[in-house]
Amino acid sequence: MKKITPILMTLCALFLLNSCATDRDDEIRPLSELEIKNFIYSGMQLYYLYKPQIPELANAFFETQTEFNTFLNGFESPESLFYNGLVADVDRFSFITDDYLDLENSFAGISKTSGIDYGVALDPGDPNFAFAFVRYVLPNTSASESGVLRGMLFNTINGERLTTTTNANGSYSLSARSRELLASDSFTIQTGIFDANDDFQPSGTSYALIQEEYTENPVFIAKTLDIEGKKIGYLMYNAYRRNFDQELNAAFAQFQTDGIEDLVLDLRYNGGGSVETAIDLTSMITGQFDGQIVTQQQWNPEIQAAFEAEDPESLIDRFDSSISNGNAINSLNLNRLYVIGTGSTASASELTIIGLDPYIDVQTIGTTTVGKFQASITLYDSDSFGKNDESLNLSHRYAIQPLVYTYSNAADLIGPPAGISPDFELAENISNLGTLGDPDEPLLSLALDQILRRSTAARKRAVTPFEIIGERQNQSPFYQRMYIEEFPFPNL
Template sequence: MNKFILITFISALVLTSCQDDRDDNISNINELANQENIKDFIWKAMNVFYVYKSDAPDLADDRFENTTDYRDFLNRVDSPLDFFFSLLARQDRFSFIVSDFVTLEQNQDGISRSNGMAFGLIRFGGTNTVFGYVRYVVPGSPADVAGLERGVIFNRIDGNLFTPDTNFNLLLSPNTYTIGLAELQNRNLTSIDQEISLNKIQLTENPIHEHKVLDIDGQKVGYLMYNNFRTPFNAELNSIFSNFASEGITDLVLDLRYNSGGSIETCKDLSSMITGQFNGEVFAQQLFNENFSPEDLIFDNEISTGETINSLNLTRVYVLTSPSSASASELLINALNPYIDVIQIGDTTEGKFEGSATLYDSPDFTRRDVNLNHTYAIQPLILKTANRDGFTDFFDGLDPDIEQEETFSNLGTLGDPQETLLNRALQEISPGFAPSSSSQEKNLVPINRIGENQMFDPTYQRMYIDSNSLSF
């Protein structure tokens, strides 16, 4: 096979009415499409872009002796999904394929079918005790209307009691389900006779969940809980930093504990809002496969709309993290580390430093002139990120400077100075600030985090390239 080098790549995310009309018949369209042609698109796209190409022997440029050999290879696996996964390198935990790229695009913009309950799933170590806890509720969502609040604990869905073997994908997939509540008493989880029915709707979640200015012993401290790096909300994010600047905050607590990733460009913009004094310098390095040269991402002073970034010029930032902090959240920490004092408080992050892009079946693998005979798209890892100094490959995550875990019996209110992780940050900012009771508590038994509400979303723990942000 001849080596195909794509000169310019732009991941165009333009929805067309033609695709919307076909959305109701996705399965039928994909089954009727020529499966060999779909697999041909997958192989060629992976051969060009896959960051771990050198570790995937079936993607080598000299893998096939002739066209017949190549076609036999394409047809050895019937399913495009199985074919895609057969190409992946062993260390790849995050590349994926979708059979409906419209849903993927909507998900990247924060649009999905959801009841608005953001939750985590926990198992007590050494036991069969499994439960869910509400992390936060999306304002105006069905969960909000139903009266759910952060800290609510549940241990069953539609009467099915959670166990270590529970199929959560099956339980959480219906558009309507009922959660059964429970309460923690010391080490024991007890079911209570209360159930809440939740209905999914098409919901757009604003990733800016909470922001405020706190007066802490005469110091003005900004607090921002940011739950995903989503480009459509950049202007609102920039406006918040304008308010932080006008209020004269001296410190910022950036809460990324539930942020599983998102747009690389938005991550760079937020980092420029925190700083601003490094305009024109290297924000991070993007490292590709052997087809392409490395590319530097540069601090700049404009968001995607062309609006000037409102910068704070801070020399330190406090970042709250958990094992749910991944991808672009980790990129922000890693990229800022060589420039300012990043004080990470909480728990070790996921360990995801690779970025991806949506590749379509089209002449240049962009959304433009996409093949209308099927709706498959692939989201392979196409780059690794490194900071200015070259630090990358943190497979085990980024460890906190100050360890502090949430206690599930006393989660507290997000944005409240008494809330566990925020309180710990405020103790660092103002040494005389009184510790809260929750920041001094520990979970009574070891805990295993086994999942969360986002885990079945196509963009979960993904870091991706926006349109027009990358060219080769």
């Protein structure tokens, strides 16, 4: 027999139409798509952060089962119900997947890749075309073995030009055909450069690449720089992945051993990930604030009230002293931090900045971040919405990833939706990206200027002349997601 926690009992009483009530499931079980839609509705009605903005999610909106089923059947697919019926206009980040195994692999950093992490920009001569620029190359991949390097440009795949499509708001993105080419199991890119007239000139060099399953370690670069007698740590961290917490902690152990005095945390391409890992990272950077508040969660009104009545402490994320496997956190006890961020920096990356701000001096370098200050959770089709529930519906692999809470830091500051503006602004220049981790790389050099109190008067602030319209990660629906992994109301 299942044991229901007090909080879950409270919520079941609040929501007579959610998945805690089994009658509806029993009625629709022969209808698989209606069953999936019922699961989606129930999860959104219970947990969705923006529930008050969706009238149909009100607890007593539907008076009869027939009326409710008619609503669900009015959408041609589970995806249509989710995006067109239940997601608020303000919400840019909630999503649905028809295969939660792909989602779980994504959170673990497992995907098929050639090894190129790229950005996409408009061709300056014709916005119907685009080109890609290599931001970094993953080790032990087809790209690294073929000699692809950061800063290379390419505008054709298998001889086909990269093309764009115009979105409803007038912006540009890669066309479906170009996305298909970039997702091919094997493809060939032709590199080149732009001349003085902004015309792309092929270099005559091609790279034949193969996409293979790969697990990406987000701790991309961790090194200690010795400059002008100061030891400065540099960490390029590309995603908050719980399964790589030990590698992250090991990097900080090395920083401890090296005796670094300052740290440059490079999050320029970090779209976020695990909230728990973000909290651990704040504790690695500091250590002197153990037990104090990093963030304070704010769920939808009913969930918030249930938390506050039964377990208010669960609404608070605090600096901690151990990572997920129980190993002690290697803390640096720093009183200042320099963070490199860009328009690709989001969610858990922004939590790190906002969470630390009341405690230490956090200086940001680069361009304005995305502005995503909400967390999500994976909801599965089971009585508890958890995957390990014995009631998990095995007839499909749909899952939803709705936003479930926003947060403030210890000073009650909520992150700005427009993103975190840099203290020292400098955009990456596609024509001169530099070498990541090299003290002369433009963004790292600007951070070092602040640490070493060097003059920046002569440093050029020119923005890249190309309009960036995308990147590798945003070809995935799982991009720029911040999530919690431990289900808030386990009932097993």
